[in-house]
Amino acid sequence: MKTHGIGTMRGYLRSDGRKGIRNVVAVGYLVECAHHVAREIAIPFREHDVHVIGFPGCYPNDYADRMMERLCTHPNVGAVLLVSLGCESFNKYALERAVRATGRPVKTIVIQAAGGTRKSIDEGRAFIAEQRALLDAAPTVPMDVSELVIGTVCGGSDGTSGITGNPAAGRAFDQFVEEGAACIFEETGELIGCEHIMAARAATPELGVELEASVAKAARYYATLGYGSFAAGNADGGLSTIEEKSMGAYAKSGASPITGLIKPGDIPPRGGLYLLDVVPDGEVRFGFPNINDNAEIAELIACGSHAVLFVTGRGSVVGSAISPVVKICANPETYRRMEDDMDVDAGRILEGKAGLAEVGLEIHDLVVSLGAGARTKSEQLGHQEFILTYKSFEPIGPACLPAA
């Protein structure tokens, strides 16, 4: 095996024992009405790891509360600034308390109390300048690959995704799982048709039943909405049905046994391979489960992902706030056209220039290098997309996380 610099990874140690590979200041707006002020506060620091996240809704939502808490206490986050308009329903008091309890510096600016836009921006920028200086001087500690949590998502998929990029990401996952890391794959709506083969990989038969049920729930949910998790561009790229897309997407999970099923904001209790159930529970309520790829990326990060592997065939350009996104391009024609946005050229598997194992190792090593100072293409380009919308979930059942 090629050396992959395990000894060179360093992280920021947090009070819960987790380590971050970034030391980001998160600026969280608590309603859309505070978004502009949050963005203005962050703009002078756009090259300096200050990321804007937030929730646009004015009505309360338990899922959004939990997502914001998990994101603000993510190991890649070192300090938090919350921006409230003042009259929204979001429980800013509870969020600030939860962040403070982790030992992170946190401040809430209420625009109506601070005296409006300009005063809020000045106050916010002063806090960030102060925090940034402290975070830049923060010590790091050695970090092992087994301490990583890695998510995977595919977007802008085409007929090449399931042949090159997704199985290569699956190989990287296999290696990470073997090394003790936690790996998370997701989008049960894109596992439709794969539920039985997937259930056969479950650590216990009871977990297998839960895995199948999560896909059945997704099939019902999407059937009610009248669309599958399938975009017009998928068809341009040669994918004919959701089942075909699913078979390709499923390859991202690799070949390891499935350790557990989690929901957004659940942090894997130990290493292994986890399915993230992203489809809401209960009756169809707030619309599509995830309105775009970034909604899924935010959920993977809320589960503690230090980095997210993003496989694309058509050519997505997105990154994310909080955690780096590694772009794996499945289609060699797309790679040639959009090389500046892509970290890995998996299309060379199709051209006969590389094998799956080689590209899988390349992905693995690239993720490890992110803990040793390397930056992904989307980070270098300043991509910090973020979206969070309304959802509702029930807690996972006892069969979802079988004992080791």
Added chain:
Amino acid sequence: MEPERSLEAPLQEEDVPAANDPRLLLLNDGDNVLVARTRIAEGEALRVDGTEIRLAAPLSIGHKIARRDIVPGEKILKYGAPIGSATASIPRGAHVHVHNVKSDYTPTHHLLDEQAAAGGKA
């Protein structure tokens, strides 16, 4: 699911069953479709399952053609798994896509007709 056909090593000529043109990929022995490994021009002669066919329309990378004649209602098999059902007769070598395949779960949303009307621009 991972393709049964190993992509462990770089693809070599001898890896590709002689029955099929090397520009086509058979992902599983049980499949009734082949995947284009590269863009293939209209009118090209292709060996498909031991028979010479002429490609009726350009084939984009990642798109599928029938490995053998497929009858209406028959399951389309890729990666060794059903990915939908044929809605028409599909002769060997013909493009297999949304015009002749439907999902057994949720209908496929696409803009291919709009795209054709707009002059074929993606």
